[in-house]
Each structure stands twice: as structure tokens, then as C-alpha cells.
Amino acid sequence: MAGSIKIRASLAGDLAEVKCLITHPMEPGNRKDKTTGADITPKFITEISADVAGKTVIAGNMSAAVSKNPYLSFKAPAKAGDMVKVTWKDTTGETDSAEVAIA
């Protein structure tokens, strides 16, 4: 699922505000397919972490109660040019990460 993460990072003083948007179904698995009646397999992001300049600043867990196409915003000390890297992993073991420089 390459390219699933969009990151925007802006600097205000010495604090960077990082906003990321992930394209992901966040399917809790409690629904059935309306036409076939088959169970829909759960598929949601359980783990997410973000690094600023190579150091993990925030690491978290999510449940299926986070909306589809999850949005996450956080603030961390940084300076211009630092790289922000966001990584996620879901219940099916799929994972993706993206990196962007703080402007």
C-alpha cells in the first residue's frame, strides 16, 4: 500500500506541527458484505509511530474506532529541514511509511 500516507509539516518557532492523512479502510470486521453475506475481514491500523530527525517522538495504538482514512496531528520540537517519518501497521500485517522534510 505504498503512497498511502500524506504528510504536511510546518514549523512555528521551534515546534513543528505535523499533520498526516492515511488512506486506509479501518474496517472493524463487524459487518457483512450486503450482496454475498460474507463476513468482511477486519482490517484496521493498530500501530502508528512517527520519527522526527531519526528519533521516535510519538508511538501509538489505534482501534477500529478511529475513522476511515485516519487523520493524525501532533506537535514536536524540530528545526527546518528535519525529516518527519510516519509508519503504520494494520491487523493484516500490512505496513507503509512516508517521509517528508519540515518546511
Next chain:
Amino acid sequence: MQSNRRVFLKGSLAASAVGIAVGAGLLTPRAVFAAWPEAAFKAKSVADALTAVMGSGATTESADVTVKAPDIAENGAVVPVTVEGKGAAEAIAILVEGNDMPLVCNFVMTGATAYVATRIKMGKTSNVIGVVKTGGKLLSAKKEVKVTIGGCGG
């Protein structure tokens, strides 16, 4: 209506079976991630979930914590929530009192400031609780969000 209830129940059972498989170590998380705390996310009450994830279910309501969320959410599937604390924080959790499994997400801060914004699903009108762990204490704040159409299941 009855058949829908059945479908929903069967679905939840299937979901927990997969959850157990995950817990049994079929999926090994990488080192950078905090392991998914199964018990915390499956907990049925706010206090149980907090005990599992933060080590204690006792929180103090504090003016230092702000929970920003809409008064009325027309669509329970997408409710924007911001939790902000003062100064440094060790961890932030977002819970929804009225959801079957209250814990929505939990973040451990290792450098980031006490601020998290995300979008969550809510099944019905209830309180959204933001918990900020700072200096070993749990500070919380809550905000009631009225939900017009629930966003859990379907």
C-alpha cells in the same frame, strides 16, 4: 431488525476471533511500535481500558486538559477530536464512554508535546474523554458530543 441484530453479533464474534489470533503472536510487531494492547482495546468500561493501558483507572478532571470536539456530530463515523494538555506529557488516550469498546487510541509521547488531533467513530451520543498522563498522574477532560447517525458498524 431482529436479523440485523444477529448479523451484528456474529460479526463481533468473528472480529474477536481474529483479535485472539493477533494476540497469540501470529503478527509480530516491529520494535519501533508499541505492541497492540489487546486487553485495553477489548475492555468494556472506561476504567478497565485505562487500567490496562495507563496502569490506573483513576483520573483527575483537570482544567489543564482540553478536549475539542463538535457539540453535534451529524455523522458518527467521522468526529474530529483534539486533546491538548499543558507542558510535557508521557501519554495521551482518547476514549468514548458510549462505545462498546471505549478506548479509541492511545499514544506514548517520547518528545512530542501534549497535543493530538484525530478523527474517531462514535456509536451514539456520549462523552468523549481525553486523558493526559503527566508526571505519573492521569488528568482528564470530557466533552459531550451529540451524534445524529451512529458510525459503528452498519
